Amino acid sequence: MNLGEGVQAVSLVILSAMTIAAAMGVVLIPNIVYSAFLLGGVFISISGLYLLLNADFVAAAQILIYVGAVNVLILFAIMLVNKQEDYQAVKLSLVRKITTALVCIGLFCLLALTVTSTPWLLTPNIAAVPSTLVIIGKHLFTDYLLPFELASVLLLVALVGAIILARREFVPDPVATEFPAAEESLSLLERPREQLVGSSSSEN
Amino acid sequence: MYTGIDLQQALIDVLMGFGLTQGVAKVLWMPLPMLLVFLVASVLALVCTWLERKVSAAAQQRIGPEYMGPFGVLVPLADVGKLIIKQDIIPAKADPILFTLGPVIVFISVFLCYLVIPFGQNLLISDVGTGIFLVIAISSIAPIGLLMSGYSSNNKYALLGGLRAAAQSISYEIPLALAALAIVLMSNGLSTVSIVNQQADYGILSWNVWRQPIGFVIFLISALAECERLPFDLPEAEEELVAGYQTEYTGVKFMLFYGSSYANLLLAGLLVAVLYLGGWELPFPIDRISDWFGISKNTPWWQIITASLGITMTLLKAYLFIFTAILLRWTVPRVRIDQLLDLGWKFLLPIGLVNLLLTAAFKIALPNYFGG
Numbered sequence: 001m002n003l004g005e006g007v008q009a010v011s012l013v014i015l016s017a018m019t020i021a022a023a024m025g026v027v028l029i030p031n032i033v034y035s036a037f038l039l040g041g042v043f044i045s046i047s048g049l050y051l052l053l054n055a056d057f058v059a060a061a062q063i064l065i066y067v068g069a070v071n072v073l074i075l076f077a078i079m080l081v082n083k084q085e086d087y088q089a090v091k092l093s094l095v096r097k098i099t100t101a102l103v104c105i106g107l108f109c110l111l112a113l114t115v116t117s118t119p120w121l122l123t124p125n126i127a128a129v130p131s132t133l134v135i136i137g138k139h140l141f142t143d144y145l146l147p148f149e150l151a152s153v154l155l156l157v158a159l160v161g162a163i164i165l166a167r168r169e170f171v172p173d174p175v176a177t178e179f180p181a182a183e184e185s186l187s188l189l190e191r192p193r194e195q196l197v198g199s200s201s202s203e204n
Numbered sequence: 205m206y207t208g209i210d211l212q213q214a215l216i217d218v219l220m221g222f223g224l225t226q227g228v229a230k231v232l233w234m235p236l237p238m239l240l241v242f243l244v245a246s247v248l249a250l251v252c253t254w255l256e257r258k259v260s261a262a263a264q265q266r267i268g269p270e271y272m273g274p275f276g277v278l279v280p281l282a283d284v285g286k287l288i289i290k291q292d293i294i295p296a297k298a299d300p301i302l303f304t305l306g307p308v309i310v311f312i313s314v315f316l317c318y319l320v321i322p323f324g325q326n327l328l329i330s331d332v333g334t335g336i337f338l339v340i341a342i343s344s345i346a347p348i349g350l351l352m353s354g355y356s357s358n359n360k361y362a363l364l365g366g367l368r369a370a371a372q373s374i375s376y377e378i379p380l381a382l383a384a385l386a387i388v389l390m391s392n393g394l395s396t397v398s399i400v401n402q403q404a405d406y407g408i409l410s411w412n413v414w415r416q417p418i419g420f421v422i423f424l425i426s427a428l429a430e431c432e433r434l435p436f437d438l439p440e441a442e443e444e445l446v447a448g449y450q451t452e453y454t455g456v457k458f459m460l461f462y463g464s465s466y467a468n469l470l471l472a473g474l475l476v477a478v479l480y481l482g483g484w485e486l487p488f489p490i491d492r493i494s495d496w497f498g499i500s501k502n503t504p505w506w507q508i509i510t511a512s513l514g515i516t517m518t519l520l521k522a523y524l525f526i527f528t529a530i531l532l533r534w535t536v537p538r539v540r541i542d543q544l545l546d547l548g549w550k551f552l553l554p555i556g557l558v559n560l561l562l563t564a565a566f567k568i569a570l571p572n573y574f575g576g
Contacts, residue, residue, distance in 0.1 A: 068344025
């Protein structure tokens with residue numbers, strides 16, 4: 001075993017341990033802010049695993065999207081709410097926890113069985129490429145073109161939805177009907193706030 | 205074949221002369237470039253703080269630091285000494301783990317970006333294939349550290365500062381990445397070295413500023429916002445938020461924040477130099493000169509001259525940006541938070557997209573000039 005292989009083996013062990021420990025922390029720690037920060041740790045460890053698999057672009061994208069955007073937004077939401085509130089004790093919490101643990105362990109055993117029993121097609125020698133970018137680009141524009149375009153359409157729809165939610169002036173006022181309860185469940189609960197007198201109204 | 209000076213091979217040979225095996229010699233070599241770049245980046249960031257004092261003094265018609273060494277150049281050292289011997293206070297109601305981890309994350313994420321910053325053709329730690337994308341990705345970790353320190357300080361000003369920092373850096377990351385993407389489109393690769401080499405042909409005329417004027421402006425504005433410099437220093441706006449997320453910090457932890465903010469400014473300057481101002485290239489192509497005089501490019505003394513000229517040029521360009529940023533800080537008032545977000549989302553983002561489209565169109569229409 002030469003130097004490179006030794007470093008790879010050690011980093012694989014460390015990264016796997018970090019991923020598992022941080023993921024357990026996300027689930028088990030009662031403080032939601034700690035969970036959110038540990039989620040960032042999980043994402044970073046996983047990007048390290050990608051790096052070990054020679055997927056440098058995927059590793060960087062993982063950090064940019066999951067740590068830089070998703071995790072920051074989760075933290076942002078938690079901190080904007082920032083409500084120090086202890087969870088109320090749930091009835092039969094021990095039974096519930098044991099049931100959940102059993103279901104999770106069962107799922108894990110099932111997955112482990114699938115992983116070990118599947119005859120994976122392993123390519124023994126993968127040619128080292130200087131950059132995976134070119135290959136990813138070629139795949140995206142040939143055999144993965146349809147999923148790529150579908151994903152972009154999905155993102156566009158999500159973007160439009162987010163803008164509509166953010167610009168609440170487009171939400172119609174609730175119309176008085178005979179069934180106000182049913183109507184209310186379908187409409188948005190939040191209404192546009194009236195502009196305060198004196199705040200700038202010329203910015204749009 | 206002799207290809208000029210190879211420091212790595214030379215050091216390994218010397219160490220093997222002492223009876224070490226090649227593997228051990230390589231392991232001993234590996235931390236050296238990292239340590240060197242770390243030290244150089246720290247020293248250059250310290251120079252930034254000195255420059256800030258001097259330029260601000262000049263902008264206000266003062267003299268500025270004068271008695272500590274010639275022109276007060278030892279002020280940064282005094283700063284560091286003071287901050288190191290200060291008592292390290294963790295507020296009683298703060299969260300000690302997150303409070304300590306926040307500045308560390310910010311510091312590491314800034315200094316990790318120096319991994320791919322080139323000071324010359326081979327003068328960088330590693331020419332990673334993902335290059336500039338890696339810088340953008342790693343620098344997006346910093347907001348987590350800011351949020352962490354803002355939250356754990358248990359102080360409303362700190363929390364507001366942390367939230368503002370995160371919102372600002374998420375908003376301005378997108379125009380920054382779009383501007384960099386247009387450059388990447390022209391140079392057919394994400395690697396920082398290939399981006400500089402693509403601007404090398406005709407000296408100053410082939411620099412990306414001329415081909416990407418819109419992208420240049422977008423990048424400058426977004427880089428200022430990412431560094432939290434005035435006019436975009438909302439996260440630590442003194443009049444509103446005391447000092448934002450840094451409010452509760454003292455001693456070494458404050459030094460980590462302070463150092464990483466200046467290292468980040470330097471990083472932005474270096475990125476501007478690499479992406480738009482031709483990196484280590486001189487305003488005239490230096491290879492032509494060596495051809496005129498008939499000097500081989502691999503002559504050791506010529507290599508030393510070009511390398512030192514390259515480092516000087518990179519730093520000059522970077523400090524040009526830093527000088528502009530400092531001048532802006534002392535002349536321009538701060539924007540409001542809604543103006544800041546409006547500028548990012550409603551102006552820079554559409555302009556960045558248009559710039560990207562234009563670049564793609566020009567690349568197809570005029571492949572000779574836009575790196576087809």
